[in-house]
Amino acid sequence: MTLQEKKELANLYIEQTTLQELYEHREEVRKALRKKAVELSLDTHKADIVMGVGREIRILDELIKEKLSKKDYQQFIETNINKICK
Numbered sequence: 001m002t003l004q005e006k007k008e009l010a011n012l013y014i015e016q017t018t019l020q021e022l023y024e025h026r027e028e029v030r031k032a033l034r035k036k037a038v039e040l041s042l043d044t045h046k047a048d049i050v051m052g053v054g055r056e057i058r059i060l061d062e063l064i065k066e067k068l069s070k071k072d073y074q075q076f077i078e079t080n081i082n083k084i085c086k
Contacts, residue, residue, distance in 0.1 A: 026053055028084045033060035036076060040067050 014022070030053055037044050037060050047059040065073050 025084055026057070029081055030057050030060070032080045032084065033057060033064060036060075036064055036080070040064065042067060 017025070034044070034047075037047070042063045044060065044063065047056045047063070050056050050059060064076065068076065
């Protein structure tokens with residue numbers, strides 16, 4: 001999927017989702033990332049101290065991405081994160 005296609009898909013998702021649903025999805029994504037980070041025994045101290053869920057999600061995502069192979073990371077995203085946002 002190209003970057004442009006991803007942007008279009010994200011915009012379509014946002015248009016069709018209420019603000020409450022977005023907050024709920026964001027929290028589910030945060031929980032899934034947190035669970036995986038703990039499972040991988042990653043040092044999540046940096047993610048623990050930041051202000052804001054968005055920053056925490058980005059930090060956890062980067063930690064997981066660094067630890068997993070590209071294939072395993074893609075599989076994690078497809079099986080966990082993408083199903084939350086459908």
